[in-house]
Amino acid sequence: MADYTSQFSIRRLWIILCVGMVVMFGALLFFGAQIYHSKPPMPGAVRSASGHILYTGEEIQRGQSVWQSTGGMQQGSIWGHGGYVAPDWSADWLHREAIALRDSIAATEFNALPEPDQARIGAILKHEMRTNSYDPKTALITVSDQRAAAIVATAAHYEDLFTNRTPADQHLRELYAMPQHAVLTRDEAHALGGFIFWTAWATAAERPGEKISYTSNWPHEPLVGNVPTGAIFLWTFLSIFVLLGAVGTLVWYYAREFDVWRGDIEPIEGFAQTDLLRAVTVTPSMRATAKYFFVVTAMLLAQVLLGIVTAHYAVEGQGLYGLPMTEYFPYALTRTWHTQLAVLWIATAWLATGLYVAPLLGGREPRFQRLGVNFLFVSLLMIVIGSFAGEWAAIDRRMGTGAVNFWFGHQGYEYLDLGRFWQIYLFVGLLLWTLLVLRGLWPALKEKGGRSLVFLVVIATVSIGLLFGTGLLYGEHTHISIMEYWRWWVVHLWVEGIFEVFATAIVSALFVKMGLVRVSVAATSVLFATVIFLFGGVLGTFHHLYFSGTPTVVIALGAIFSALEVVPLVVVGFEAYNRAKVEHQHDWQTAYRWPFAFFASVLVWNMVGAGMFGFFINPPLALYYMQGLNTTATHAHAALFGVYGMLGLGLTLFCMRGLSDPARWSDKLLKSSFWCLNIGLAMMLFFSLFPQGLYQAYQSYTHGYAYARSAEVIHGPVMQALVWARVPGDVVFATGVVAFAIFMVRALFTRDRRGDANGTPAPATLPLAGA
Ligand code: HEM
Ligand SMILES: [Fe+2]
Helix, strand or coil, X not given: CCCHHHHCCXXXXXXHHHHHHHHHHHHHHHHHHHHHHHCCCCCCEEEECCXXXXXXXXXXXXXXXXXXXXXXXXXXXXXCEECCCCCEXXXXXXXXXXXXXXXXXXXXCHHHCCHHHHHHHHHHHHHHHHCCCEECCCCEEEECHHXXXXXHHHHHHHHHHHHCCCHHHHHHHHHCCCCCCCCCCHHHHHHHHHHHHHHHHHHHCECCCCCCECCCCCCCEHHHCECCCHHHHHHHHHHHHHHHHHHHHHHHHHHHHHHHHHHHHCCCCCCCCCCHHHHCCCCHHHHCCHHHHXXXXXXXXXXXXXXXXXXXXXXXXXCECCECHHHCCCHHHHHHHHHHHHHHHHHHXXXXXXXXXHHHHXXXXXXXXXXXXHHHHHHHHHHHHHHHHHHHHHHCCXXXXXXXXXXXXXXXXXXXXXXXXXXXXXXXXXXXXXXXXXXXXXXHHHCCCCHHHHHHHHHHHHHHHHHHHHHHCCCCCCCHHHHHHHHHHHHHHHHHHHHHHHHHHHHHHHHHHCCCCCHHHHHHHHHHHXXXXXHHHHHHHHHHCCCCCCCHHHHHHHHHHHHHHHHHHHCHHHHHHHHHHHHCCCHHHHHHHHHHHHHHHHHHHHHHHHHHHHHXXXXXXXXXXXXXXXXXXXXXXXXXXXXXXXXXXXXXXXXHHHHCCHHHCCHHHHHHHHHHHHHHHHHHHHHHHHHHHHHHHHHHHHHCHHHHCCHHHHCCHHHHHHHHCHHHHHHHHHHHHHHHHHHHHHHHHCCCCCCCCCCXXXXXXXXXXXX
């Protein structure tokens, strides 16, 4: 009977992968062009029926720059993308404007009116708010005088808030965790109001010829008739249907092939009897990566500290136990640094692993490799320090709102907050990293047999660099729908595409190198996994764009393809079982106990954090109510730390075996670290973040999205109690981080008795080829 080796030969898998990627990326680009054509129009001006100009197009665009320079998505959110303590500004404006207009139509206390009158007024309100009065010929949005008055009233609220005019504003700023002293000028505040108005307008104004708004009726707002569209329901249930079918098929195929597969796992020469990596010479460039791992540890510590401060702002808006923290390190800044550091330390751990592993897999030290590794290190430090300083200065209102801020301050877009100059510098750094890794891997690419596996590591490496470059495809004034499209090319295609491939390929390559898995099996399984990840992941990008001013097709494709992403994540038990089988065969493997343990927790969190918490918010109907609630924070922590953070720590420990003296390792510290990190993360999620998310989701279903994000809910007794419930989990988690840091400092600063200091590269002990 034909088995997996003939059905999915390496050659065939490569063909499937290449053809698939052309089709998938073709579709991603094609539908990206559709977003371009159907995005909400930027008007030349917004005016009242009697001719009063409320906002000009330039003011709205300038408002976007102002918003970015204040930290943008780090302080509240627009269209559901951003921070959680301040409101979603679009939804908040929509709600306030609707109430103002409703009261003006009622001309008396609305709630005192008989129900039929309320219903009649509600219908007039909906009609007024949903009517799309944008005229493409004149580029004017014209609103009734009555609505214009409601807009002016809402704008006044915002302008007061942003300029911190009255004690009431000061109080609200405290609840929103906004700094008191870093206020906008009246002019900036007016422009920012215009931008927020326009994002709110697009959530209710119906698309020409359709009955749904530009944002597919997001956010849920009963006042203006914003309820889920038919397409949102349809694609939700179809995505669940497809997911179940695909999981069933994969489980069936695994079951069928399992016996053949298991027989094939053992390397042809048998499982390694000794630690093959002990014989590998640690070359000068490999040794030079030690400082990267030190910096990884320092950044992880800083990230956790900033996380604790950021979380604390949710209960005490202006300070830390009475200290006036906001004046120096306001919420938007600590959240910026917290999220940027998450990306940076994880990336640094991987970059360093790539640099460490490349000569190890390639079997020789390329010339000047150490110089390159050291140069890249200095660049990374400069990028971190330079971009962080710029972000601080921007939020402290020292960078203005124009080009200087865009290039050196704060771009305001979550995960890509750093100024454009630093973004370009980082891109160049990543390209340099790619080059350095490729030089190291080059000899392994020429060997027969293991080529596919090494080639996948190469492709993943190159793609990580190139995808970051797509974040340069929007500019300072780019329409927000288009900016979002490219931003998610970086963030989503990294974490749900190429990082998965990199993680699988690098761990498999190491297992092969250690003589634990047969190279042909590793190559087939990594290729197979790559096909599955990328077939779902590429078009899955659209799950971030359901409600960003995109056409309905984005909801359809996003829902179906991102459901497919979940398929490999719910069957990780298969991989875990296989690995456990080969990991504990010989005594020498106990030396790798902790790196292996971290790799195993990657699998578990992939299922829980990415698979379960990811899918929980993923169907369009779920995300319609939950985008930007704490259900997202739950998923982000479980997936980003659980999967890639744990992987970064596992890889760090793996490399540290060659960079330090394992005989002196403290098992106790690593054990405490491992368990505290895992248990602490679980406590943080299940005692605090997830219940917060569920409570907010309930408010969103029942009363509307703006309410779920309002100060009333966020600072209500339930949410406040749940924020405090973080403390035990945070303490356990932080203990794990501190234990890891102590371990690292001890390991790095005690003298190393192994390794070859004169840098003579040893031949690879087990070539990837030939098995
Ligand atoms: C290890 C893989 C993954 C990582 C590291 C990851 C990480 C993240 C991060 C950092 C965010 C942004 C959170 C924020 O804006 O504050 C996010 C959002 C999101 N993720 Fe994931 N994710 C992963 C896998 C998945 C999977 C498999 C799915 C579902 C199929 C998924 C669905 C979503 C959705 C729908 C959002 C948007 C939530 C919102 O806008 O409120 N993710 N993810
Ligand atoms: Fe995603």
